[in-house]
Amino acid sequence: xxxxxxxxxxxxxxxxxxxxxxxxxxxxxxxxxxxxxxxxxxxxxxxxxxxxxxxxxxxxxxxxxxxxxxxxxxxxxxxxxxxxxxxxxxxxxxxxxxxxxxxxxxxxxxxxxxxxxxxxxxxxxxxxxxxxxxxxxxxxxxxxxxxxxxxxxxxxxxxxxxxxxxxxxxxxxxxxxxxxxxxxxxxxxxxxxxxxxxxxxxxxxxxxxxxxxxxxxxxxxxxxxxxxxxxxxxxxxxxxxxxxxxxxxxxxxxxxxxxxxxxxxxxxxxxxxxxxxxxxxxxxxxxxxxxxxxxxxxxxxxxxxxxxxxxxxxxxxxxxxxxxxxxxxxxxxxxxxxxxxxxxxxxxxxxxxxxxxxxxxxxxx
Amino acid sequence: xxxxxxxxxxxxxxxxxxxxxxxxxxxxxxxxxxxxxxxxxxxxxxxxxxxxxxxxxxxxxxxxxxxxxxxxxxxxxxxxxxxxxxxxxxxxxxxxxxxxxxxxxxxxxxxxxxxxxxxxxxxxxxxxxxxxxxxxxxxxxxxxxxxxxxxxxxxxxxxxxxxxxxxxxxxxxxxxxxxxxxxxxxxxxxxxxxxxxxxxxxxxxxxxxxxxxxxxxxxxxxxxxxxxxxxxxxxxxxxxxxxxxxx
Numbered sequence: 360x361x362x363x364x365x366x367x368x369x370x371x372x373x374x375x376x377x378x379x380x381x382x383x384x385x386x387x388x389x390x391x392x393x394x395x396x397x398x399x400x401x402x403x404x405x406x407x408x409x410x411x412x413x414x415x416x417x418x419x420x421x422x423x424x425x426x427x428x429x430x431x432x433x434x435x436x437x438x439x440x441x442x443x444x445x446x447x448x449x450x451x452x453x454x455x456x457x458x459x460x461x462x463x464x465x466x467x468x469x470x471x472x473x474x475x476x477x478x479x480x481x482x483x484x485x486x487x488x489x490x491x492x493x494x495x496x497x498x499x500x501x502x503x504x505x506x507x508x509x510x511x512x513x514x515x516x517x518x519x520x521x522x523x524x525x526x527x528x529x530x531x532x533x534x535x536x537x538x539x540x541x542x543x544x545x546x547x548x549x550x551x552x553x554x555x556x557x558x559x560x561x562x563x564x565x566x567x568x569x570x571x572x573x574x575x576x577x578x579x580x581x582x583x584x585x586x587x588x589x590x591x592x593x594x595x596x597x598x599x600x601x602x603x604x605x606x607x608x609x610x611x612x613x614x615x616x617x618x619x620x621x622x623x624x625x626x627x628x629x630x631x632x633x634x635x636x637x638x639x640x641x642x643x644x645x646x647x648x649x650x651x652x653x654x655x656x657x658x659x660x661x662x663x664x665x666x667x668x669x670x671x672x673x674x675x676x677x678x679x680x681x682x683x684x685x686x687x688x689x690x691x692x693x694x695x696x697x698x699x700x701x702x703x704x705x706x707x708x709x710x711x712x713x714x715x716x717x718x719x720x721x722x723x724x
Numbered sequence: 725x726x727x728x729x730x731x732x733x734x735x736x737x738x739x740x741x742x743x744x745x746x747x748x749x750x751x752x753x754x755x756x757x758x759x760x761x762x763x764x765x766x767x768x769x770x771x772x773x774x775x776x777x778x779x780x781x782x783x784x785x786x787x788x789x790x791x792x793x794x795x796x797x798x799x800x801x802x803x804x805x806x807x808x809x810x811x812x813x814x815x816x817x818x819x820x821x822x823x824x825x826x827x828x829x830x831x832x833x834x835x836x837x838x839x840x841x842x843x844x845x846x847x848x849x850x851x852x853x854x855x856x857x858x859x860x861x862x863x864x865x866x867x868x869x870x871x872x873x874x875x876x877x878x879x880x881x882x883x884x885x886x887x888x889x890x891x892x893x894x895x896x897x898x899x900x901x902x903x904x905x906x907x908x909x910x911x912x913x914x915x916x917x918x919x920x921x922x923x924x925x926x927x928x929x930x931x932x933x934x935x936x937x938x939x940x941x942x943x944x945x946x947x948x949x950x951x952x953x954x955x956x957x958x959x960x961x962x963x964x965x966x967x968x969x970x971x
Contacts, residue, residue, distance in 0.1 A: 568821040577807050577835045
């Protein structure tokens with residue numbers, strides 16, 4: 360985790376950093392990956408691959424949105440499809456019924472989802488653990504019933520068609536949405552990164568570890584959880600709105616499915632919920648695997664079994680997620696920092712000397 | 725030191741407290757903690773030592789009596805309000821966040837301090853006071869030894885520049901060397917101007933460090949006075965310190 364720069368002097372004392380790769384190399388890799396992602400629409404000429412790319416970006420945006428709650432506070436929401444579905448339907452309804460321009464509908468609907476998330480969060484965040492999971496599932500189930508039944512507004516079970524925002528060819532349509540999704544993802548990652556570095560984020564991580572202790576230190580736990588919950592709903596709703604504009608056809612069973620919520624959890628866990636890019640990497644792996652399993656096993660439900668197997672493997676062998684696991688591999692081959700408990704007799708003598716010297720001010724190196 | 729009798733920082737005045745509907749644990753207990761002083765509570769198990777700290781920090785509201793912090797009545801204030809007023813509580817056992825770095829743990833202590841410059845100054849202060857904090861700044865707190873974790877907790881409690889620190893069994897589970905370090909650190913906290921209210925099983929060691937000792941029994945202060953005098957008291961030694969005075 361990056362530290363605040365104002366304390367860099369304090370941390371530059373040779374203590375073993377959790378991330379030993381020089382920052383420059385990290386930035387370079389990040390830049391190269393970003394260029395690779397942005398040039399993807401030009402590297403492929405098939406509509407199928409391009410649409411898969413858009414879908415993976417949708418996954419990445421959803422999972423990163425989910426990770427505002429899951430990653431920072433450790434509260435596992437299985438019903439986050441609710442915000443994705445709400446964002447999608449709100450965008451569609453604003454365009455079809457209110458004749459709003461697409462960009463206005465997109466932003467307004469994401470904001471509306473955030474507003475809806477306030478009372479939901481107030482209710483759901485009172486409980487922890489399994490109870491919280493159940494409340495989130497209940498909410499998405501309620502929404503599914505509402506959107507299936509309220510045919511006058513939502514189109515009911517037959518779904519809702521969204522007119523195309525751009526009058527272009529199919530491939531160009533995919534290209535436009537590839538970049539729209541990429542921009543939304545970049546914004547979401549930026550906000551997550553900023554929180555991760557902030558005092559607010561530190562309080563959230565304390566909540567993740569021990570909520571009662573965090574409160575004892577003066578962290579306003581309830582308000583902090585609510586803020587990230589609403590932010591999470593906003594970005595997940597944004598993903599839903601983009602999906603409505605891109606795919607153009609909404610079906611309540613797909614939009615408000617537990618499975619989609621479970622995918623968000625799977626992707627974030629797979630990559631690593633404590634990592635900025637964890638959910639993105641998870642989305643890449645899950646997206647590619649789901650497409651592969653679908654093409655391999657056809658239109659059966661077998662891709663679900665295969666995805667379940669993937670989750671089981673992750674939980675068994677890399678419970679912290681792919682990124683921490685890869686980092687562990689990297690460190691194994693790098694220079695090994697000795698355990699901090701291993702101290703030789705000479706070092707111990709030096710340490711005792713230093714402890715005695717510390718009474719005199721200014722003796723610290 | 726205490727003979728100058730500066731105004732008391734923390735006063736527990738005729739406190740009556742207990743849990744639920746059960747009998748009272750504290751029955752009219754009065755304790756005062758003067759500035760820059762270590763007050764140590766000793767007594768048998770069940771005497772109410774930890775309850776005193778809970779009442780002082782606001783985790784338990786007393787049924788009777790008054791709690792005053794620096795002259796202000798804080799009896800009805802919760803833990804967060806008292807924290808802001810300059811009272812820090814270091815809980816029994818390990819209370820670091822193991823999956824966060826030492827630095828993050830320490831900075832969490834200043835969560836209620838909005839000014840970055842103040843926080844940076846306090847960071848430098850506690851790093852100077854606790855070398856282990858600056859040495860292990862980027863290490864996950866869960867990887868430290870018990871004694872080191874205790875020092876991180878001390879450092880964290882000092883981040884708000886508290887007037888009073890409550891320490892509940894700081895030497896619990898520590899080996900003799902780590903215990904010695906922890907008590908040295910407590911003295912150093914006192915020397916930098918913080919008053920300390922200390923509860924300790926290791927009564928003899930605690931009284932050697934403390935300025936004032938209070939012997940608790942059955943929810944009241946049975947005996948109190950300068951710590952060295954209590955250490956030399958043969959009756960006290962026999963009853964509460966587990967045998968005769970060494971040497």
